[in-house]
Amino acid sequence: xxxxxxxxxxxxxxxxxxxxxxxxxxxxxxxxxxxxxxxxxxxxxxxxxxxxxxxxxxxxxxxxxxxxxxxxxxxxxxxxxxxxxxxxxxxxxxxxxxxxxxxxxxxxxxxxxxxxxxxxxxxxxxxxxxxxxxxxxxxxxxxxxxxxxxxxxxxxxxxxxxxxxxxxxxxxxxxxxxxxxxxxxxxxxxxxxxxxxxxxxxxxxxxxxxxxxxxxxxxxxxxxxxxxxxxxxxxxxxxxxxxxxxxxxxxxxxxxxxxxxxxxxx
Numbered sequence: 001x002x003x004x005x006x007x008x009x010x011x012x013x014x015x016x017x018x019x020x021x022x023x024x025x026x027x028x029x030x031x032x033x034x035x036x037x038x039x040x041x042x043x044x045x046x047x048x049x050x051x052x053x054x055x056x057x058x059x060x061x062x063x064x065x066x067x068x069x070x071x072x073x074x075x076x077x078x079x080x081x082x083x084x085x086x087x088x089x090x091x092x093x094x095x096x097x098x099x100x101x102x103x104x105x106x107x108x109x110x111x112x113x114x115x116x117x118x119x120x121x122x123x124x125x126x127x128x129x130x131x132x133x134x135x136x137x138x139x140x141x142x143x144x145x146x147x148x149x150x151x152x153x154x155x156x157x158x159x160x161x162x163x164x165x166x167x168x169x170x171x172x173x174x175x176x177x178x179x180x181x182x183x184x185x186x187x188x189x190x191x192x193x194x195x196x197x198x199x200x201x202x203x204x205x206x207x208x209x210x211x212x213x214x215x216x217x218x219x220x221x222x223x224x225x226x227x228x229x230x231x232x233x234x235x236x237x238x239x240x241x242x243x244x245x246x247x248x249x250x251x252x253x254x255x256x257x258x259x260x261x262x263x264x265x266x
Contacts, residue, residue: 001199002218004135005233007211008143014213015233019135022118023218026193027084028133028201029126031141034081034151036106036124037073037092044074044150047165050087051094059127059195063087064171069164074150079162081155081191082180083173086125093124100124114140126193135216142203142214146189152205155190156180177202179227188212192226202226208234 002023005015052067065071065087076092079085093103107121116137122130133141145151158181162171176192179185186207193201199219206213215233217226235241 001220002135002216003229004139004214004216006139006143006214008146008205008214009212011143013139014237016136019139019216020118022120022132022134022137024129024195024198025126025131025133025138025218026195026198026201027086027126028138028191028193028203028218029121029124029131030080030084030089031145031151031155031189031191031203032107032110032121033089033092033124034077034154035141035145035148036103036110037077037096038148038150039106039110040096042073042095042097044072044077046073047071048073048076048091048095049166050164051091053087053090054094054100057086057123057125057127061086061090061125061127066164066167066169068166069169070166071162071164075162077150078154078157078160079173081151082157082160082175084176084192085173086127089125090123111137111141114144116140126195129195129197135218138203138216138218139214142189142205142216146205146212146214152189156187177204177227179204179206179230200226202230204230206230206234208237213237 003017004019006013047070050065050067050069076088080089093100096103104121111119119133119137122128158175160173177190180187180190189205191203202217204215215230217229220226
């Protein structure tokens with residue numbers, strides 16, 4: 001529904017579709033969260049208490065992490081990126097210098113610095129519908145995040161066993177993007193997102209024929225549609241053929257376009 005594809009090494013835009021419309025971005029937000037955390041240069045090996053929600057969230061914020069236990073800051077960042085752990089993201093923001101509100105302000109300053117003129121952030125998790133951006137803006141965000149070694153490494157980690165203390169326990173996590181485990185892909189940065197209002201979202205950087213290609217897909221239909229979009233994009237870039245799109249996905253897109261144009265859905 002909303003897409004932007006570009007070559008990050010040259011800055012060349014390769015494809016765009018409804019790329020300038022600001023829409024909810026769900027957990028894609030966490031890429032910006034990660035940049036703000038790393039920019040603060042706080043000790044990544046510091047053990048920090050897991051803090052509960054500062055305010056009621058708009059969406060389900062279930063987490064397996066125990067409030068008042070402790071985790072290293074770098075582990076919370078890894079869980080936020082690879083497994084989209086919301087409480088991990090929230091805790092990182094609350095331990096930011098100045099606290100949660102200062103963190104959100106820093107997110108918006110970072111967006112402004114990157115020229116993301118159609119973006120706004122209300123929280124570090126993406127659970128807020130106030131987190132909006134255009135696909136074109138998110139391509140800029142991807143290009144900036146690609147310069148952070150830890151974001152590339154953590155966001156593409158396929159599995160991780162997280163260790164906590166106070167009390168001591170461990171939890172197993174997997175990456176929300178199955179392409180990070182595929183031998184057919186060289187995924188170099190990844191973040192998925194989903195809310196009912198945002199649809200299925202994926203931002204990703206992949207090596208395609210030696211080029212770092214940034215892909216942004218927002219408001220896709222179905223769990224695997226963004227993955228199919230990524231595959232079709234790679235096929236188009238390497239062979240000139242894009243392949244077939246499922247009928248249900250096309251119907252979803254047509255309905256969304258009618259809604260954007262002011263028409264009621266059927």
